[in-house]
Amino acid sequence: MKNSTKGGKTLSRLLFVLSFFSAVAQAKPSGTLSETVRVSGLVEKPFTISTTSVGTMNVAERENTAIICDSGQTRKSLKSFRGVLLRDILDSAKVVLSNPGQRGEYYVLVRSTDNYNVLFSYNELTYGTAGESTWLVFEENGKPIDDDGRFVVFCASDRATGPRHVKWVNGIEVSKIILPVSN
Template structure:
């Protein structure tokens, strides 16, 4: 009887995990821009809220920590993350506090990436961090409708966010 209980618990545990293996994440049809903003809004692939959608020829791929290419991106169509933040209007009463503001990009699967507000306005990421709607001439469909890509990162994989559903502005205390 002693051997039956641990084996049964293992079997129950594995049965509970099996449905999660290979499970697809629900595709987000929209991105909510919220948090410490004056004008929260929502983007959909068909309605980019008057933001400038740009087509960019790209020479950077999605790379892993050891330099392996995880995904090739030759061209993309997207909106600068900074332009999205500008449209929302960050609620920042004291400009000297700008170093305390963080922009979180949140995916449906719970993956989160943080960008410092200062880097999106004053650093190399300012002109190279995009919310993508198309890659290589095709709409993004496999990994959600939206992806965030920072082409100025040395290793681009860790801040490449698929299934983007929220962009949230927060203040660190």
């Protein structure tokens, strides 16, 4: 009788431990937390943005923004957010255009630790309306971002803001499209 009771307690403990770790695994965020965003690529001044250094940049606060998926469903409502325009970050890094006449061939890749990466054209960020509303966000609703990493990027002027809503941001890279040589 002692052995079956002892075995039952062991089994109960094992089931508890397994259910605990299963719950932890399910609650685990999809990305790895990064405290920094590396700005690199075709820039004169590569640099790293941290949770402390971002406050020294040209920070703005905006209100009443929603993350809307392409089906029209609201995924997240923000009463407010604080962030830095992606265009201002690129200006600080000083994008190197070897031939300004080819500026349409440059792009900005926003990378994340969960590999949900998004592309922006250099022209849309520099000369278009997206440049006035694409943000590297570090605070939502008066609090530092935690559940989606430390930094998030989205374009508030997109009709559907969800497809270019990047969580877990850890890199901003400037590159140029390599076009095939024409005959």
